[in-house]
Amino acid sequence: MNSESWIGRTAQQIAEAVRRGEAAPRRVVQQHLDRIERLNSQLGAFRKVRHEEALAEADALAARPDLGELPLAGVPVAIKDNVAVAGEQTRNGSSASSEATNESDHPVVARLRAAGAIVVGLANVPELCLMPMSDSVYGIARNPWNRQTTAGGSSGGSATAVSAALVPIAHGNDGLGSIRIPASLCGLVGIKPGAGVVPPLLNEDGSVPWYGLSENGPLATTVRDAALALSVMADDPKLAELDEADSNGAASNGAASNGADSKGAGSMGAGSKTVRVGVSVRPTQLGLPIDQRCEAAVIETGDLLATFGHTVSRHTTRYPMWLGPAALRTWYSCAHEDARKLDHSKLDRSTRQMAAIGGVLNAAHFGGGGARERWRSGAADAFFGDVDVLVLPAVAVPPPFARRYGERAAVRNTITSVRVGQLLGPWNIAGWPAMSVPAGVHDPGGWPLGVQLVARPGGEQRLLALAAQLETARPWPRHAPEYAV
Secondary structure: OOOOOOOOOOHHHHHHHHHOOOOOHHHHHHHHHHHHHHHHHHHOOEEEEOHHHHHHHHHHHHOOOOHHHOOOOOOEEEEEOOOOOOOOOOOOOOOOOOOOOOOOOOHHHHHHHHOOOEEEEEEOOOHHHOOOOOEEOOEEOEEOOEEEEEOOOOOHHHHHHHHOOOOOEEEEEEOOOOOHHHHHHOOOEEEEOOOOOOOOOOOOOOOOOHHHOOEEEEEEOOHHHHHHHHHHHHOOHHHHOOOOOOOOOOOOOOEOOOOOOHHHHHOOOOOOOOOEEEEOOOOOOOOOOOOHHHHHHHHHHHHHHHHOOOEEEEOOOOOOOOHHHHHHHHHHHHHHHHHOOOOHHHOOHHHHHHHHHHHHHHHOOOOOHHHHHHHHHHHHHHHHOOOOEEEEEOOOOOOOEOOOHHHOOHHHHHHHHHHHHOOOHHHHHHOOOEEEEEEEEEOOOOEEEEEEEEEOOOOHHHHHHHHHHHHHHOOOEOOOHHHOO
């Protein structure tokens, strides 16, 4: 067996080595557990590290007769702490959550494990996954690019783990931006699939929370890894099919190698052709800020896509005035529904206040349901117009500081949250696929920039192919500079 380090390798590289017998699953997992043990205290990525359990799973994997066929053979993964992992508690960032041990895996976790992935830990989230910053009684997920700032949320612990090379890929989910926010802030690829592509979140009684807005998806350092993880979560191998010209994989350390050439620029890969791209830098509501560097990154991305032969134009349609307030009302309504059966004395101050406001809105039949249906049933399509893909900012402002937001008043947190995630929620409400792709670094602050790509239903592969072209032509650092290996 090769004794080299597997830290910082892509999921594809690790899985290929394990399948070929060039790397032992136990060694791969042990190396990642050692790194987690050394760094997690400064980063707050994990609520629970599954040291002995993960090693036992690695040994069991090594004995599987189908090891040579598993797409994620031996790949360490982090699971967001709001889905069931067999033998573990799901705390959802709250001391008010159930202390019961899960008897079985959520379907997404089961699919990852069946594909050979090893669950090394449960990633930190904000309480009830309500905030776009990941803090709770269990810790604060910090951004590996600058530990004084948040990793984003609510999949913040997952993003921290990937950005700091604690794991090559991680599970997340996205109800109003919760994959794309941390992906953008931590310089990662994060994709929220459209409705029905991946099994959704589930309540204890089997019902679907968050009015069906939340979708499970991956965070990764490369487009190929994101596509591979999504294909496993969706149980659809075709989602992993990208032409070599579309994605260079990634070097084993540092930034992805710059493999851009005429072949790479001209090919769209499986399931995609030359597309009509709209470039939008409008806020969802008048008066909401978009950082100038974020605007520039979107425009530069559009210009780059034009060099690949795509038809690129400025998208100037305004968001409907009712959409932003509807998303806000939905968010508060979700807080009420999630907290309804919990002991409010154990909840954070912000959560209690959000739940109370959401209860008032629901009682007044003002929870945003009508506006959600209006957007889904035609308004989103009309807004999109005649383009196939929209390019717009992901997170549109610098990352907020890392702190215990749960202890602050809900109104203060709402202002921060709306500024951070204003451009993301519309596509959860629509149920359309959307992803965040790295687009450089904001030089004065040194924080990563992400651009958002959005497509109509069924467009996941189209988004991945576009993102792969961008990765080839404009490679990004795969890990935060301090944690690059």
